[in-house]
Structure formats: C-alpha cells, structure tokens
Amino acid sequence: MADDKYYTLAEGCPFANNASAVLMRGKQGSGLGLLQDTQLIETLAHFSRERIPERVVHAKAVGSYGEFEATRDCSDFTSASFLNKVGKKTPVLQRVSTVGPESGSADTSRDVHGWAMKFYTDEGNQDFVFNNTPVFFIRDPLKFPSLNRSHKRHPQTHLPDANMFWDFHVGNPEGIHQLLILFSDRGTPKSVRYMHSYSGHTYKFTKPDGSFKYAKIHVKTQQGVENLSSQEATRIAGEDPDFMIRDMFEAIERGEYPTWNIYVQLMSPEEAENYKWNIFDMTKVWSHTEFPLQQIGRLTMNRNPQNYFADIEQAAFSPSTMVPGIAASADPVLQARLFAYPDAARYRLGVNYQQLPTNAAKAQVYCPFQRDGAMRFDDNYGGDPNYVGSWIKPTKFYQDAKGIRASALALHTDHEKWVGEVSAYTSEITDDDFVQPAALWEVLGRVSGQQDRVIENLVGSLTGVKYPELRRAVYSLFGRVNNNLGFMLQERTEAVIKTVQN
Ligand code: HEM
Structure with a gap:
C-alpha cells in the first residue's frame, strides 16, 4: 500500500469509495442495501451515537486555551508550586458558560455565567x-436541583416559567443578593472578554506545616x-445566538489575546472566627477594605480549541481537583x-474520563488503584499491584523495586478540629441577609440609570407572573432591600399588567 493518506474503516481497513452505499442494483440503477456494506452500517450506527x-447545567459554553503566569511568590501562604515563583507559567483550559439554558441556546440571555479553568500544573491539575x-x-x-429546575423549563409546558422562577426565590430569599446582580447590567455581560469571575466560596491556601489562610x-x-x-442582549440572542463563542x-484568531489579573483576599482562621459574616455562607462577600485584593497572577487566553468536542465538550472540571497547597473550606455548598462534579463526569463521559486528552x-499520574472500567484506553498499569499492601506488604516490595514512593507533598495535615452535633441545616434568613444587598443597591445607584434598569429588568420578568399574591411576595422581598425599590417594582409591574389586561 502506498504511504499516502487514504480513507479507511474505523479499524483501519482501506475502503475504495467513501461516498456511496453498496447496493444490489436493478434495472432502474437503484436497489437494495446489503448487510455486507460495513461502511454504511458503521457510518449510520456511529451517527446515531455521536x-x-x-451538562445538566452550564451546557452552552465558550472554550479556549491559554496560560497563567504567577506574578507573586505565594509561598508565605501556600505550597502550591504553580504559585511559588514569579514568572512561572502554567497551561490553562478555560470554559465559560451560561447556566440554565441548553447547549443550543442564546449565550446573551440574562443568566449567571460559569467560569471553569483547568490549570495543568506540575503537581497535577488544579480546577x-x-x-x-x-x-x-x-x-x-440540597436546594441546588430545585434552584436550577425553577430556572429551566416547566414540566408540562416545557417553557421557561416566571411563576416557577419567582416561587423558588420567594421561598428561598437568601438568594436576594445574587438576584440583584442578575437583574443588574452584569446579568447580560457583553462577552467573555469583558467579565470578571469569582470563587464565590471561601477556599483554603495551606502549607505543609498545617498553617493555612x-x-x-x-x-x-x-x-x-x-x-x-x-434590549441589545435580546436582539443579539435573535440575530446571533452564538455571539459569545464567536467573539x-x-x-483569539486576530491575536487579540484577552487577559485577566488574578487576586486573592486572605483571612486568618482567627479573623474568620470574629468576622461579622459567616465565611462559609456564599451569599456574602468580604469587605475589600478589611481584606484587600492581592494580585497573584495573570491569565492570558491565546489558543482556540482544535476540536470543540474533544477539547471543550469532553472537558470535566471539578472543585475537588486540587493540588497540594489549596483545599476546600467547610462551606457546605462547596463540600x-x-x-x-466527578459524579456528573462519570455519568456524562464515563468512569475513565480523566484519561481523555x-x-x-x-x-x-500513577494511580494504580483506579483501573479497568469502560473505555480504559491505556496500558491499565500492566501487571502492577492493584491493591494496597497487606501483612506481607506486596505493594511495598513492588514500590521499593520500582522506586515509587508516597509524595511528601500530598500529606494531609489537620487544619481544623470540629465538635458539633448532627442536625438538619437551616438556611433561614434574618435581617442580616439584607445588609449586603442594601449596600449593593446603593452602589448600583452610582452608575447613571442603573437602578432604573434593574427595576425595568425585574418588571420584564415579573409581568410573566400570573398569581397576584406571588407578585406581592416578590415586591415585599425587594422592599426588604430598599423600600423604594419594592414600591417602584409594584407600581410599574402592576401598571404594565393593567395595560395588558385592558
Ligand atoms: C450545591 C451546589 C452545586 C452543585 C450540586 C453543582 C453541580 C453542577 C453540575 C452537576 C454541573 C455539570 C458538570 C458536568 O456535567 O460536567 C455543574 C457545572 C458547573 N458549575 Fe456547578 N454546582 C453547584 C454550585 C455551583 C457554584 C456555587 C458555582 C460557582 C461558584 C458553580 C459553577 C459551575 C460551573 C462553572 C460549571 C460548568 C463546568 C464546566 O464548564 O464543565 N456551580 N455544576
């Protein structure tokens, strides 16, 4: 066979004609298909399975590759090696998504945007x-599935439904801070290049001596x-629903590589004990004056995916994917x-999803206690022991022979001691929950016309609520942020509804 490129079946057998089925042809020129036409059968069968x-949430997304460059030696608060040398570069995969709508939906719809990054560090992946x-x-x-279903489609009509949306939020008013952001200008960012992102959760930066921030x-x-x-977001949703992907x-194709600076706010465990907010409650922010932003690095996205499915759709991110030096806090949502996420990835991509390029x-990677399973496509650790050593410590003999050792970096230290009782968690709200939203409402007032736009955006949604008592509950929820806000919402929404009814 000549060594030029030619089409083959998936098993490599060359095939002469890749453009037509093989038929038992009659006089008319057409005819019956044959089971022996392996190419036809394989092609159709694969298509039905492609x-x-x-993703059950965050299905529509923009993806790209780039790099992170450390701008500060962070070894005073973390042992993470990608943060321990100024100028050190780490390759990054980024995936920015809307949350509720499906994969084919418009990416300018009003929604929170997800922001996933995979840092391929020299100590393993950091997501x-x-x-x-x-x-x-x-x-x-426990509220996460309900939250998302209330933002998605009604089980009967299969339509997004303002009644469900507001019913959820009236029943779970701790989301008021996030709602205000969602209905502000920031609910419709211009594109990925023009938005910030945040951990939201409190994380921990740790050192091997057990200390942490x-x-x-x-x-x-x-x-x-x-x-x-x-109005622009709605227009673009109709004219170019993939606006953000295209942008x-x-x-990146033009060489205009977008950049982001990455900062941390740090707090000691003692400060956390005495802080006025529960730092494990992710409806709250930390004061930037008390805990100033410190820059740790710079992110530049400079390479487009070569193949969207392989690079972005098959990507699996998880907050549990962390390098030594970064750890989860006791925030129950983070826990x-x-x-x-790994559970979702095992369902969506299969149990060996970590092997996908x-x-x-x-x-x-040396993880011989996790092997076999569907679509294992490497040497599966050959004959290496697949169990942890017992009395005769066979794995120890093996490790000694091969020079494999436990990594000192991966040692866990006791960072916290917990004493408590097992009981159902309550996230009931108090007046405290309205302090930060009220401050945000004031901040929104500093940008010309923004408070008005928040009201207009909320009215746009609330006019879709058909139950007057539910609308009243929403007015009173926003009234707890600011009396005038609640009042204006009521005035304008009811006026629109009256006009439509007449
Ligand atoms: C209890 C709370 C939450 C649960 C149970 C949850 C669950 C999920 C699930 C199942 C997925 C789909 C994963 C996949 O199929 O690969 C997902 C995606 C995502 N979630 Fe969450 N989520 C929660 C809260 C959050 C929060 C608080 C954030 C941000 C601070 C967030 C950000 C994201 C992002 C960015 C994605 C898309 C990841 C990607 O690009 O593949 N989620 N979430």
Missing part, C-alpha cells in the same frame, strides 16, 4: 470552577467590564460540589 448527554458573580443563590446544597479568589478582566443592555474565537494531567 451525542453525549449535555477552579467559578461564576461571574461573587455570591450564589443558596447556602444549602482562608481565601476568596477574584479574576478581573483587563479589557474592562462591559455589559449589554437588555472569543475571532479575538457538596466536591462530590457532584483534555482532562489528562500533564504532570505524572
């Missing part, structure tokens, strides 16, 4: 699975924050997420 489940908002709707993880992480666009008006792809660590 979709994998889309940051953030949002473009510094707070979240809930602080009890609590941290919130901020990713700040260097292109400047730009948002679309509601990012074309900017639940540590389970949910886009997820594979660039650091060495």
